[in-house]
Every structure is written in C-alpha cells, then in structure tokens.
Amino acid sequence: MNGLAVSLASRSGISAAQIADLARAAEDAGFDSVFLAERCADSLALAHSALLATERITVGTAIANAGVRHPALTALTAATLAEESGGRFLLGLGVANAALNERVLGLAPTRPVTYMREYVGVLRAVMEGRADPPPGEYFPVAGFVPDRRSDGRVPVFLAALLPRMLALAGELADGVFLNLMAAAQLPAALAHLDVGLARAGRTRADIVVACILPCCISEDVDAAARAARQVVAGYAMHPAAGAVFSESGFADDLMRVRERLTAGAENAAAAVSDAMIDALIVHGRPDALSGRIRAYREAGVDLPVLFPMPVDNGWTAPMTCVIRNAAPNGTTPPQRKDVRHV
Numbered sequence: 001m002n003g004l005a006v007s008l009a010s011r012s013g014i015s016a017a018q019i020a021d022l023a024r025a026a027e028d029a030g031f032d033s034v035f036l037a038e039r040c041a042d043s044l045a046l047a048h049s050a051l052l053a054t055e056r057i058t059v060g061t062a063i064a065n066a067g068v069r070h071p072a073l074t075a076l077t078a079a080t081l082a083e084e085s086g087g088r089f090l091l092g093l094g095v096a097n098a099a100l101n102e103r104v105l106g107l108a109p110t111r112p113v114t115y116m117r118e119y120v121g122v123l124r125a126v127m128e129g130r131a132d133p134p135p136g137e138y139f140p141v142a143g144f145v146p147d148r149r150s151d152g153r154v155p156v157f158l159a160a161l162l163p164r165m166l167a168l169a170g171e172l173a174d175g176v177f178l179n180l181m182a183a184a185q186l187p188a189a190l191a192h193l194d195v196g197l198a199r200a201g202r203t204r205a206d207i208v209v210a211c212i213l214p215c216c217i218s219e220d221v222d223a224a225a226r227a228a229r230q231v232v233a234g235y236a237m238h239p240a241a242g243a244v245f246s247e248s249g250f251a252d253d254l255m256r257v258r259e260r261l262t263a264g265a266e267n268a269a270a271a272v273s274d275a276m277i278d279a280l281i282v283h284g285r286p287d288a289l290s291g292r293i294r295a296y297r298e299a300g301v302d303l304p305v306l307f308p309m310p311v312d313n314g315w316t317a318p319m320t321c322v323i324r325n326a327a328p329n330g331t332t333p334p335q336r337k338d339v340r341h342v
Contacts, residue, residue: 003032030329060090094159170196
C-alpha cells in the first residue's frame, strides 16, 4: 500500500455530511486513502459516511481509540464496514491518550503494549469466527463466535511512537501509524519496528509504514508558523509525544513549553523554536507540501498521511486547501453531484 493519504479531523462544527464531501473530494483529487481522526465524533461512524460517499478510495480510522472499545465489538463493526464497502475499510487503532482516558472515563490500561497485543488477538479471532482467542488479563473472552465471519481480512494498523509499541506493530500489524516524528528520526523508529518484524519472521515488505504529517498551510507564512507552534505545544504534555520530541533533539524546547503550560502561561507556544516546527510540522505556503512529502518517502515512509490543521479559518478550509494543493493527479477535484448521506 503506497500513495498519498489525507486525514480528516472530527471537530465540533464539522458534520458527517461535510466529512463525506471532503472524502469524495480527496478521491476525485487522486488520493489513495482517507483516514478519520477521532476527537469530537466516532471515527468508525464517520468512516461509514465516507465509504458511502466514495467508490474507489480506501477509508480508515486514524486513530480509533482502543482504550474505550471492546475488541469484539470493534471486530464486528470493522468487518461490517469492510463487507459493505467491498473491502475498502482499514482499521487504525491506538491506546490514545491514556491519561485522558483515565481522567475522563476512568479507563486506562496500565500495560498498554500487553493491552494492544491482547486486543489484536481478540479482534482477529472474532473476525475469523474463532472461539479461541488467546487468554489474557484484559479480555477474558471465551466461547463467543459471531454468526457471520468476515469474508476478507480487514487490515489492522497500530499507532506507535515508542520502542515497545513499534516492535509490537512490527510483530502483529498490517501497518503502523507514526506521528509527530522528524524525518531524521525515522531510521531510529523503524529500527524498533524491525525488531518486531524479525520476531515474527517478517520483513519490511510485510508492513505498511504510514506517517501522519500535521500540516499548517497558508499564504501567510507567519500565521502558518504560529499555528504550527500551537500544534506542537498542544502535544507537549502527552508523555509519548514528549518522548519523541526529546529523542528528536528538542528536549530543551519541550522543557520550556511544559514549564509555561504548568504555570498557566498563555504564550506557551512561543517557546517552540523555529527548528522544532521546521522538523515536526509541514508549514508554510502550499508549495511546501511536495518537498516534505518527498523527504518522508525518502526516509522510509510508504504512506504519508497529510493532517490539515487550522491556521486562522477553522477546520474545513485547511482540509480543502490541502486536498486541492496536494492532489496527486495535479488537478482541482471536479464537482460531482451530491449524494445522500445516511
């Protein structure tokens, strides 16, 4: 699986119908895949809307929160989406922000790698109609066999930033979602992926390396840079993202941002250096997109996933801008008749 993908945000004020329209625009523009982020809406439900609106493109989740969904239910939903779309659905999973899951919902695995190993085991057992998922501490499922089994294998991608989760993805998954990584940091991350591949007797050819690339695109380069700083600052308190920032050489930036955030400062993002946003965020004018996509491909990424972020005009406009300016077919997407969104 190669090509180019775009991730569509689920934020307040963006309807499922708008997501479907954007997915259709991405398909018309020549993108190979569309992924649905999960924030203010259910990514699996949004995937259903996008699948109904498209005909060719792969539609997936990036990332569905495995920390709040039982794998048996996730398996049934994923298999149904794959069946109704003719095999165009891809399931991207992650434990998400464990601190948020615990604080808001009271749900957080204490051993996230073990949790995801068991999750994928139960997920695939249910999809394949087996009653023998491997025993574990998180999901003691026994004797549950769905009346229908999936006709085809639903691709499962794992979100991974840290070494042990990267190795697990290499061992078990069909693909891996990287995020917030400088291109220069990718060889080190992929080395951890290779550990898991070797453990399972697999090679790099057996897994798709996808990397989510946050994009702050505007003709106003200063506004784009300010937005990029806000994106980085927004991830600063996330433990896994913070570890990645430090490994990428930005430990001092991270410390300054965290100090300001802890103190309640309104300008915490101002502590993010130019070097940090240049390495981690695709920002600037639209013509910045092609060079950064090329750099990540050269570093080992099979599937760059452009994730448009707001600069100064909400969420819908930047998603449209990135789809238009990164169109693989080099043309503005044609207008199609509207379809009914169910």
